[in-house]
Structure formats: structure tokens, C-alpha cells
Amino acid sequence: EAQVTQNPRYLITVTGKKLTVTCSQNMNHEYMSWYRQDPGLGLRQIYYSMNVEVTDKGDVPEGYKVSRKEKRNFPLILESPSPNQTSLYFCASSSRGLSNQPQHFGDGTRLSIL
Amino acid sequence: DQQVKQNSPSLSVQEGRISILNCDYTNSMFDYFLWYKKYPAEGPTFLISISSIKDKNEDGRFTVFLNKSAKHLSLHIVPSQPGDSAVYFCAAIPSSNFGNEKLTFGTGTRLTIIP
Numbered sequence: 001e002a003q004v005t006q007n008p009r010y011l012i013t014v015t016g017k018k019l020t021v022t023c024s025q026n027m028n029h030e031y032m033s034w035y036r037q038d039p040g041l042g043l044r045q046i047y048y049s050m051n052v053e054v055t056d057k058g059d060v061p062e063g064y065k066v067s068r069k070e071k072r073n074f075p076l077i078l079e080s081p082s083p084n085q086t087s088l089y090f091c092a093s094s095s096r097g098l099s100n101q102p103q104h105f106g107d108g109t110r111l112s113i114l
Numbered sequence: 115d116q117q118v119k120q121n122s123p124s125l126s127v128q129e130g131r132i133s134i135l136n137c138d139y140t141n142s143m144f145d146y147f148l149w150y151k152k153y154p155a156e157g158p159t160f161l162i163s164i165s166s167i168k169d170k171n172e173d174g175r176f177t178v179f180l181n182k183s184a185k186h187l188s189l190h191i192v193p194s195q196p197g198d199s200a201v202y203f204c205a206a207i208p209s210s211n212f213g214n215e216k217l218t219f220g221t222g223t224r225l226t227i228i229p
Contacts, residue, residue: 004157033216042118042203042219043158058216090157102148103217105157 006106023091120220137204144206
């Protein structure tokens with residue numbers, strides 16, 4: 001089954017404690033991206049990757065890091081989480097050429113930073 | 115600055131009737147538009163899309179209309195079914211964004227179908 005898998009699904013942690021949210025896709029997609037969803041703001045892009053070892057900032061990259069060492073994995077790293085990073089996070093992937101290859105989303109990771 | 119706007123946070127429609135969800139955008143560089151549907155505790159799933167060279171695209175019960183001059187698109191669902199109850203997001207991509215398939219999302223409309 002084609003899917004994007006995020007882990008963990010839920011996490012409550014404290015300010016400053018490094019955490020990683022993993023994202024894995026089994027569709028051999030080149031493109032992967034992270035979004036965060038906040039009330040009244042829709043989904044906003046954090047980082048994206050067009051292929052292995054190619055990553056770039058989205059609209060709201062501050063406080064986040066990513067890596068793309070393998071095609072299937074695109075982890076999101078919060079080195080020193082803060083309460084304003086409490087949000088619902090989605091990973092997405094697609095083949096290049098969006099017009100006929102829409103993005104597939106994971107089921108989300110809800111992070112609470114106390 | 116919200117470039118894609120869904121001004122109705124919620125909408126209730128009787129089962130069997132037509133649901134119309136609206137979306138407005140401000141960036142004239144957007145040239146591809148999508149609708150995503152989201153159930154609780156799940157990620158958004160792609161529903162239907164339209165390129166700016168078209169003004170209508172239809173897929174079964176779902177039709178998307180694009181009015182470029184008004185910078186407005188709408189999603190029509192007919193007939194509406196209980197399983198259509200979800201949050202609907204419209205999203206857009208600008209032509210200048212080659213390589214980054216970044217979706218600019220609206221804030222969503224919660225559709226409730228009343229049996």
C-alpha cells in the first residue's frame with residue numbers, strides 16, 4: 001500500500017529537549033516536504049527536499065532542521081523545541097511534476113511543547 | 115498575509131443537496147489549484163485539481179470551477195453524502211515555483227452533511 005508514515009503520532013515534551021519526527025514514504029518519490037497546521041493559518045511549509053541531499057527552506061523554517069540522506073526518509077528535527085512549535089505536523093511526498101502527481105500526506109504528528 | 119482564503123469556516127448541507135465550497139486567492143502567479151479533504155486524525159487527501167488554462171474540471175460528484183479574473187475557485191459536490199463530512203482545503207501553486215512543489219493552503223472549511 002502506498003503510504004507516508006510519520007512517527008510518533010503524538011508527543012508531549014518540554015522546552016529544550018531535542019526531538020526528531022520521522023517520515024518515510026514507500027512510493028519512490030523524489031519530492032518530500034514538511035508542513036505545520038495551526039488554527040486560522042492553514043498548512044504552512046517548513047522545509048522541502050527535491051531529492052537526496054537537496055533540501056531548502058519553506059515559509060516557516062526557523063527552529064527546524066531536516067536531512068535527506070535516503071530517498072525514502074525525511075526526518076524533521078527540533079534541536080531546542082519551544083512552546084511556539086506546538087502544532088500539528090504533516091509530511092508529504094510526490095513525484096516531480098505536480099500537475100498529475102498530487103502530494104500524498106502522512107496522518108500527522110501532534111507535538112505539544114511545554 | 116493569507117494568499118489563499120476560505121472565508122467560510124463551516125458549512126452545513128442536507129444530504130442529497132449540493133455543497134458549494136469557495137476559495138479566493140490574491141497571488142496572480144498561482145496557476146494550479148487543488149482541493150484536499152481531511153478527516154480527523156488523518157492527513158489531507160487529494161480530491162481534485164484544475165490548471166489555470168481551464169475553467170472547469172469534473173470528477174464524478176466533484177466539480178471545480180475557476181474564475182481567473184475574479185481570482186476565485188469553488189468546489190461543487192452533488193449530491194452530498196454523509197461521508198463527505200470533512201474539512202476541505204483549497205491549495206495553490208505558482209508558476210514560478212518550479213522544483214518546489216509547495217502548496218499554499220487556505221484555512222479550510224468544515225463541511226457537515228446532515229442526514
